[in-house]
Amino acid sequence: MNNCNYACGTADHTVNRRLFLGGAAAGLAGFAGMTTPAAARELKSAQKRMLVIFLSGGVSQLETWDPKPNTDTGGPFRAIPTSVPGIHISELLPEAAKRMHLLTLVRGINTKEDEHGRGATIMLTGRRTEPGLVYPHVGAVAAKLLTDKDAELPGHIQITPRGGGGFNKEDAAFLGPKFASVTLGDGKPPADLLRPAAITTDAEREAFRKKLNDRFAKSRRSAQTEAYTESYEQAAKVVSRADAFDASREDPKAADRYGRHDFGRHMLLARRLLEQGVTFVKVSHTNYDTHHENFDFHIEQLGEFDRPFAMLLDDLKERGLLESTLVVVMSEFGRTPRINDRYGRDHWSKAWSVAMAGCGLKAGAVVGKTNANGTAVTDREVNGGHLFHTYFRALGMDPTKNFYPAGRPVPIADPKAAAIHEILS
Amino acid sequence: MGSLRFRIGAFALLILVSPSMGSEPPLRERIDRHIAAGLPNYDAIAAPIANDSEFLRRVTLDLTGRIPSATEARAFLADSSADKRAKLVDALLASPEYARRMQEVFDVLLMDRRRDSKVPRAEWEKFLRSSFAANVPYDDLVRDILSSDGADPKTRPAAKFLLDRDLDPTIVTRDIGRLFLGRNLQCAQCHDHPLVDDYKQEHYYGIQAFFNRAFLYPKPDDPKAVIAEKAEGEVNFISVFDPKKVQKTTSPAVPGWKPIGDPKLEKGKEYKVAPKKDVKPVPAYSRLAQLATAITADENIAFRRTAANRFWTIMMGRGLVQPLDFDHSANPASHPALFEMLAEEFEKKNYDVKGLLREIAMSKTYQRSSEPTVAGKDLAEDRYATAILKPLSPEQLGYATMQATGLTDVYRTELAKKYSEEALHAKLASNLGPFRSLYGTRAGEPEEGFASTLDQTLFVKHGGHIRNLIAPRTGSLVERTAKLTEPSRVAEELYLTVYTRLPSDEERKDIEDALRGSANRTATLGDIVWAMLASAEFRFNH
Incomplete structure (x- = not known):
């Protein structure tokens, strides 16, 4: 018996029958869009933003948000009190602890997937990997739903620790390459964004290009030719805003506060991009895959993470942006409560945590619970689908609505899950 | 002088044409008639025939994938012979660039720009290129693709379609439906298609049953893996909409046609080579071996409709049925009679690809200018009154x-x-x-x-x-x-x-x-x- 892979058990199919047939008859192919008036209204609502801090490799929940000191699984670190009475987190996050009143912790995550790639898929798309269908990443969905159509900058940016920059067509799936991420490898702008020195002036050739297009358009034009010619105007806007990608223009004092290391620089760049109007930024911090020497590595990694994270929260708060910016600290999964014989912790998706902040989430709150030594969720178990719903509810969107790739309704978030309503305002 | 030549030409044409084609006009003319019938006042509204430059660029791109050189353009523009367009089309179809172009189009169509996993790209491309160069009938080409198990090095490249999809049942079923039957049955995996009455869940599993016994031997991630098959195994499915959860099964079937039942085999004689550790089993009866023939069978109209529509689209920029993989009764062709005729003609002419492309290229429909007339400005693309910008x-x-x-x-x-x-x-x-x-x-x-x-x-x-x-x-x-x-x-x-x-x-x-x-x-x-x-x-x- 083949398992049904689709979220088809809902009434969506029948509801959208008329729409689908209309679309097919009109010969629309390959579109993916919100089609209801309510959705259109939402698109015009106040600009909201999202920041994902992705701790690559799988951060230990026990060394961060859900410590279990003095148990067989707890490891050597203490739990420390936070700015919210009664809530304790690991002593490796002293700065975050002081900002607990801004944070919301989800401690009952069970994603049932211990492999890096598939774990990341669950966390970034809110769904399990399915053959034959690829879902868009949260950044592409956010860019699609939240970015103003006149926006000058791309809506979906990721900052990776190293490696080349570029454009990733994969992560927008059926939403189309427009919403795919632009990658800033080590925080550097994509190669062809800046005008190379060899091209001294762009104005004359641009004027000539426009003239040629205008002449052609007099007798021959289509939606596609217009989209093509317009893409040059859009590119010119991005190029003119290229300094949005340049964190070195920030106050050196801010750079000192964030820390003079790669992650500090990347977080400062993330703040800059969000302030410049980019809808979605994902910053990756690596590497938490601590099969060996889990504790040493977490001291080192979290030592780098804690301060820039706290600084960014402070800055967003101070600038009044935290109310409209959703911040999520996630991983592909957590780490085993059991400590292996190399003082490591292995992949573990059955009971782990995510931290969130902003965008009207209940601050200083904890939802979900694990047992005494962290080996199982005992209260309010959630998976990637619940989190995905929660993000978009917080961002003011209705995640139960559909996209329509090739005319087929695909719910924005997994219909088998729902938002964690307790932490929504 | 001119009229005398014309008379000789017309006489010769008459002799050439009449015995083989009877009273039927050439396909290009029948295409034009059907298209003209699709719009009142078509002749008054349709764009004029494209000038030589427009035609040269268009047909060179469509048939060889590049633009002409300035030298070629000058020569064509200077040529004053009346049949220069026909000569051009013939020359392009005979060129090695034509085979390259078709290789590229069909590689993308069939493999969706996948990264190589089991069949190296160069071999696959060579297989496609030589098939199109030799004008292998399209149904033969598809049979090659669907019947190779990858064991014989000579036919292994053709197995890329199945091998590089790792025989994944969901993907292979979807893509056989999409590419060869013009129907995307993905939504019929869990229940009858909720939006398309013609697409049934049994269709989905009917296709899957052709290869549900097949597997990759020795193991799926072996780059040299071949397709092997067991003698047993059924596809079972339940509609998620069925409150009684009745489990159904089907033997291999092309949508809309009778399932192909397994022959009754004596117990113990199910295998030519019985499965054993490190032995590739060979069943006495292979379901997979039925696939290529069943898909391309004459009675399977869906195959020739889809084939004709794909080639039409390469030239015209839009399918007669659109989307190309949503051929069903509630989504009729823009020109139903033309669509039927084109599909039948393709099959009758033994799936002669060059022949079909030549007739389309020589039709007025293909050769119209992309500059619309005043009256044709706001017409829907699917009236083919103006060449579509591709x-x-x-x-x-x-x-x-x-x-x-x-x-x-x-x-x-x-x-x-x-x-x-x-x-x-x-x-x-x-x-x-x-x-x-x-x-x-x-x-x-x-x-x-x-x-x-x-x-x-x-x-x-x-x-x-x-x-x-x-x-x-x-x-x-x-x-x-x-x-x-x-x-x-x-x-x-x-x-x-x-x-x-x-x-x-x-x-x-x-x-x-x-x-x-x-x-x-x-x-x-x-x-x-x-x-x-x-x-x-x-x-x-x-």
Whole structure:
């Protein structure tokens, strides 16, 4: 018996029958869009933003948000009190602890997937990997739903620790390459964004290009030719805003506060991009895959993470942006409560945590619970689908609505899950 | 004199045509009649026949994937013979570039720009290319693809379709439906298609039953794996909408046709080679062996409809049924009678691909201008009153850019006596990479729609690749035009090379003005060439 892979058990199919047939008859192919008036209204609502801090490799929940000191699984670190009475987190996050009143912790995550790639898929798309269908990443969905159509900058940016920059067509799936991420490898702008020195002036050739297009358009034009010619105007806007990608223009004092290391620089760049109007930024911090020497590595990694994270929260708060910016600290999964014989912790998706902040989430709150030594969720178990719903509810969107790739309704978030309503305002 | 020649010609034609075709006019004319019947006043509204430049560029791109050189353009424009279009089409279809173009189109169609996993790209491309060069009937080609188990090195390349999908039941079922039957049955996996009455869950599993016993031997991730099969195993399915959860099963079936039952075999005689550890089993009866024949069978109308529609789309830029993989009764063809006729004709002519493409290319429908008449301006595309503007494929765009900037001709000159299409292509291939990776769709996903993205635009605007192609070198367009003193000749060379047409007076003047005010002639010419390459007239086949 083949398992049904689709979220088809809902009434969506029948509801959208008329729409689908209309679309097919009109010969629309390959579109993916919100089609209801309510959705259109939402698109015009106040600009909201999202920041994902992705701790690559799988951060230990026990060394961060859900410590279990003095148990067989707890490891050597203490739990420390936070700015919210009664809530304790690991002593490796002293700065975050002081900002607990801004944070919301989800401690009952069970994603049932211990492999890096598939774990990341669950966390970034809110769904399990399915053959034959690829879902868009949260950044592409956010860019699609939240970015103003006149926006000058791309809506979906990721900052990776190293490696080349570029454009990733994969992560927008059926939403189309427009919403795919632009990658800033080590925080550097994509190669062809800046005008190379060899091209001294762009104005004359641009004027000539426009003239040629205008002449052609007099007798021959289509939606596609217009989209093509317009893409040059859009590119010119991005190029003119290229300094949005340049964190070195920030106050050196801010750079000192964030820390003079790669992650500090990347977080400062993330703040800059969000302030410049980019809808979605994902910053990756690596590497938490601590099969060996889990504790040493977490001291080192979290030592780098804690301060820039706290600084960014402070800055967003101070600038009044935290109310409209959703911040999520996630991983592909957590780490085993059991400590292996190399003082490591292995992949573990059955009971782990995510931290969130902003965008009207209940601050200083904890939802979900694990047992005494962290080996199982005992209260309010959630998976990637619940989190995905929660993000978009917080961002003011209705995640139960559909996209329509090739005319087929695909719910924005997994219909088998729902938002964690307790932490929504 | 003229009329005498005409009479001789007409007489010869009559003799040639009448015995073989009877009273039936050639396919191209029947296409035109059906299209004209699809719109009242079609003849008054339809765009005129495209001029020689427009036709030359269009058909060269469609049949060989590149634009003509300035030399070819000059020769065609100067040719005054009445049958020069027919001669051109025949020459293009006979050229090795035609086979290359079809290889590229069908590679993308069948493999969705997947990364290689089991069959190396070069072998697969060679298989496709030689099939199209030899004009292998399309049904034979599809049978080759669906019947190879990859064990024989000679036929292994054809197995790429199944092998590089790892025989994944969901993907293979979806893609057989999409590509060979014109129906995307993915939504019928869990229940009858909720939106398309014709698509049933049993159709989905009927296709899957052809290969549900097949598996990759010795193991799926072995790059040398072949397809093996067991003698047992059924597909079982339950509709998620069925409250009683009745489990159903089906033997292999082409949608709409009777399932092909398994023969009754004596117990113990199910295998020619029984399964054992490290032994590839061979069943006495193979379900998979029925697949290729069943899909391409004469009675399976869906196959020829889909085949005809795919070739029509390559030429016309739009399917008679659109989307191409949603052929069902509630989504009728734009010209139902034409669609039926085209499909039947294709089958009757033994799936002669070149023959079909030739007839489409010689139809008035194909040869209409892309400039609409006043009355035709707001007509829907599917009336075919005006030629549809087709964005160049990544490959077409790459080859066109190399041809326009002069690189292709530089290579031709370099190769001189050693020239062959293969040798030239080997030189061009490395320059094609960025076009494929930037303009191609996501690996493993079907091409759909058109998008112009920031990375593509920045690639044209600032990228070193385009800049290097434009840069002057012996024989390149900028270098050639820089040597010309007469501004009007410069304009001619630019427009013929990049746009395959002569410039208008106004356009000649633009070039003249730009050069007159220029302190650096080479730089100005570089800017003009860039602007032409970045323009819509170049980006689209029109």
